Amino acid sequence: MFFSIEMGYKDKLDKDNIPEHVAIIMDGNGRWATEKGQMRLVGHATGVESVRESLTAASEINVKFLTLYAFSTENWNRPKEEVDGLMDLLVNTISNEIESLNNNDVRLLTIGNTPDLPDSCRNELLNAIKRTEKNKGTVLVLALNYSAKNEIKQAIKRIAEEYKSGDIELDDIDDELVENHLYTAGIPDPELMIRTSGEIRISNFLLWQLAYSELHFTSVFWPDFKKEDFYRAIYEYQTRERRFGLIGEQLNELDKND
Ligand code: IPE
Ligand code: IPE
Ligand code: MG
Numbered sequence: 001m002f003f004s005i006e007m008g009y010k011d012k013l014d015k016d017n018i019p020e021h022v023a024i025i026m027d028g029n030g031r032w033a034t035e036k037g038q039m040r041l042v043g044h045a046t047g048v049e050s051v052r053e054s055l056t057a058a059s060e061i062n063v064k065f066l067t068l069y070a071f072s073t074e075n076w077n078r079p080k081e082e083v084d085g086l087m088d089l090l091v092n093t094i095s096n097e098i099e100s101l102n103n104n105d106v107r108l109l110t111i112g113n114t115p116d117l118p119d120s121c122r123n124e125l126l127n128a129i130k131r132t133e134k135n136k137g138t139v140l141v142l143a144l145n146y147s148a149k150n151e152i153k154q155a156i157k158r159i160a161e162e163y164k165s166g167d168i169e170l171d172d173i174d175d176e177l178v179e180n181h182l183y184t185a186g187i188p189d190p191e192l193m194i195r196t197s198g199e200i201r202i203s204n205f206l207l208w209q210l211a212y213s214e215l216h217f218t219s220v221f222w223p224d225f226k227k228e229d230f231y232r233a234i235y236e237y238q239t240r241e242r243r244f245g246l247i248g249e250q251l252n253e254l255d256k257n258d
Contacts, residue, residue, distance in 0.1 A: 009231035013061060017238050019191035021065040022058060022230075023213070025205055026050070028197025028221030041085040046223035048093050052100075057230040059104055059138045065187055066140055069205050073113065073147040087118055090144070094124045098131055105137030111183035112146030141187065148207035155181035184209055192237045194230075196222045214240050 026047060033043030051068060058066040070090070076083060094108075101108060108128050115122065125144070158181050162168045168177070179185060189209045195201075198219040202210065216233045218225075243251060 008228060009235045010057075010061065010227075012235055013231065014238050015061075018061050018063060019234065019237060020063070021067065021188050021190040021192075022063050022234070023067040023069070023190040023193045023206060023210070024054065025069045025193070025195040025199075025203060026222040026225075027195055027199055027203075029223060031197065032221035032223045040082055041089070043221075043223055044086055044089055048089070050222050050225045051093075053227045054225065054230050055106065055138065055140055056104070057227040059106065061231070061234065063138060063234075065190075066138055067111070067143060067187075067190065067206070068140070069143045069146065069203075071112075071144050071146065072204055073145055073150060074204065076145075087121055091120050091124045094128045098128050101128070101132050101140070102135065105135045106132065107135040107137070107139045108132045109139055109141045109187075110144050111141055111151070112144045113150060114144055117145050139187075141184075143205065146183075146205070148202075148204050151183050152208060178208070182208060189213065191242075192216060192233065194218070194233045196220050196225050212242070212244060214242065 029043030029047045030040040031043070032046070033040050036042075054068070055066060071086060075086070108125075110125055110129065114125060117125070121144075125142075155178060159168070159173060159177065163170065163173075184206070189211070190206065190213045192215075193206070193210055193213045194216045196218055198217070200217050206213075214237050216236060218229065218233070220229055241248065241251065
């Protein structure tokens with residue numbers, strides 16, 4: 001008798017080539033719910049389980065940073081009911097999950113214009129950030145009230161002020177200086193960016209940081225995105241040749257010299 005044991009994607013991963021930073025545009029909650037005849041908010045609430053799945057998967061294979069796009073500055077323009085529901089979900093989820101984040105050694109950070117979030121959200125986030133700050137495992141970075149264009153604009157303004165006050169010279173403005181003024185200062189660029197729901201666009205997410213990221217688009221709606229989908233994206237990433245402007249032969253030479 002022949003039988004085969006189907007290996008999951010996790011077992012097929014090259015442990016020496018795990019991305020340090022994975023970023024995800026969690027998209028498709030609304031369509032997922034609508035297809036099931038439910039309110040869009042049901043999709044958002046169900047999407048929280050996919051956040052847990054991805055975070056656990058990332059931790060298990062030692063992805064150091066997992067950035068999740070949770071709310072864009074453009075999302076304020078959605079119907080008030082949905083925006084309010086999303087803010088409530090955020091507050092409740094954060095407060096419910098702090099213990100689990102600590103049990104799993106996960107540290108929480110945020111990027112985006114978080115000072116402008118409603119007080120209840122901001123306070124809950126500050127509390128969770130403080131209570132997880134000593135954790136040494138995966139860093140969960142939530143992009144909230146986030147816009148990449150705004151991130152770049154505020155960096156330009158701060159750099160211009162430093163120049164005007166004489167703290168820096170024009171020649172000091174290099175990649176490193178710009179990066180130190182982004183919300184993501186201290187966080188490496190994502191090697192891999194995943195977007196669910198079949199949309200093939202960036203939607204104002206990490207425009208600077210994604211310059212050389214590998215992009216993975218899947219038609220799965222976010223509430224259906226499970227650990228195996230995450231591992232599959234990493235597996236597919238590992239089949240890519242990241243060339244950074246070089247030609248294949250040069251990369252082979254570099255490999256030989258490793
Ligand atoms: C992503 O799902 C969650 C947020 C943007 C907050 P959507 O709410 O965008 O779901 P679709 O794209 O309308 O299906
Ligand atoms: C991007 O999704 C923002 C988040 C996932 C938080 P959207 O659903 O808002 O993006 P568009 O409108 O389809 O580009
Ligand atoms: Mg969407």
